[in-house]
Amino acid sequence: MVDYKKGLHKIGDCTYAYLQPDGSWGWSNAGFVSDGSNSILVDTLFDLKLTREMLDEISQKVKGAEKIDTLVITHANGDHVYGNELVKGAEIIASKACAEEMTETPPQMLAEMMKAAPTLGDIGRYFTHCFSEFNFDGITLTFPTNTFEGRMDLTVGSKEVNLIEVGPCHTKGDVIVFVPYDRTVFAGDMLFIGGTPIMWIGPVKNWIQACDLMLDMEADIFVPGHGPITDKKGVDSIKAYWHYIEAEARKRYDDGMNAEDAAFDIDLGPYGSWGEKERIVINVAALFKEFKGDDIPLNAVELFGLMARMA
Numbered sequence: 289m290v291d292y293k294k295g296l297h298k299i300g301d302c303t304y305a306y307l308q309p310d311g312s313w314g315w316s317n318a319g320f321v322s323d324g325s326n327s328i329l330v331d332t333l334f335d336l337k338l339t340r341e342m343l344d345e346i347s348q349k350v351k352g353a354e355k356i357d358t359l360v361i362t363h364a365n366g367d368h369v370y371g372n373e374l375v376k377g378a379e380i381i382a383s384k385a386c387a388e389e390m391t392e393t394p395p396q397m398l399a400e401m402m403k404a405a406p407t408l409g410d411i412g413r414y415f416t417h418c419f420s421e422f423n424f425d426g427i428t429l430t431f432p433t434n435t436f437e438g439r440m441d442l443t444v445g446s447k448e449v450n451l452i453e454v455g456p457c458h459t460k461g462d463v464i465v466f467v468p469y470d471r472t473v474f475a476g477d478m479l480f481i482g483g484t485p486i487m488w489i490g491p492v493k494n495w496i497q498a499c500d501l502m503l504d505m506e507a508d509i510f511v512p513g514h515g516p517i518t519d520k521k522g523v524d525s526i527k528a529y530w531h532y533i534e535a536e537a538r539k540r541y542d543d544g545m546n547a548e549d550a551a552f553d554i555d556l557g558p559y560g561s562w563g564e565k566e567r568i569v570i571n572v573a574a575l576f577k578e579f580k581g582d583d584i585p586l587n588a589v590e591l592f593g594l595m596a597r598m599a
């Protein structure tokens with residue numbers, strides 16, 4: 289298995305992973321597929337400096353990769369899209385739902401939150417702890433030029449690359465990217481390895497279905513959105529997490545507990561050793577919303593407050 293070190297790693301004949309330890313808040317991974325003349329980048333990074341570093345390393349290490357033809361976005365979170373403007377001239381592809389969701393959290397909003405953080409008490413401290421190493425100033429959010437629903441098949445030279453929409457789930461329009469030739473899946477944030485996954489949208493059954501889909505694929509290498517490269521055992525661990533958390537949340541919901549108390553009450557068992565375990569508050573809030581059948585979006589600021597308390 290590939291060392292979990294920052295930078296570009298060749299993982300197949302035509303595929304690469306760009307990894308950013310430690311995979312906690314904002315430290316996302318990206319992917320690259322190239323046949324020496326055509327290329328696809330999967331996701332950019334959280335700010336311009338990090339994205340520029342990645343693009344420089346790709347063009348130095350991969351022959352013919354000075355110009356990227358296509359940028360595929362796995363989902364709308366800033367740590368996967370804020371660097372888009374630097375991939376000059378590329379066609380940018382995302383699911384339709386992802387493109388729509390990208391308008392909801394512009395980088396200016398994070399820049400303002402960071403500036404206000406010192407006056408915001410616990411939540412400000414937690415926010416600083418999560419995001420102080422990134423620079424959200426001066427980013428021009430750059431939107432997809434082409435969208436799809438369900439599935440889209442691309443080629444890099446003679447090699448097929450499949451984009452498969454598995455959301456809504458982590459976000460509204462999650463997509464995984466399969467490179468059959470190298471038996472590799474770029475899973476975006478449908479996989480967090482070593483850290484706790486976050487379900488902003490749900491339903492949880494979509495996450496479990498996406499895991500089953502990945503387990504059935506003729507693939508051996510799974511590049512998560514955060515954390516080290518994994519195999520089907522990593523996919524299994526995420527599926528098991530959701531089965532466990534769903535059942536624990538359901539018991540408490542049926543007992544009439546509220547989401548906040550349930551999140552603090554759940555014994556995480558084997559998952560207590562995963563990073564950012566306080567994300568349980570988001571996951572339980574999303575599950576309770578699902579159990580109730582209500583449509584009100586989660587309140588991210590309130591949830592950051594609860595995570596600050598738990599952390």
Ligand SMILES: [Zn+2]
Pocket residue numbers: 314316365367368477513514
């Ligand atoms: Zn992410």
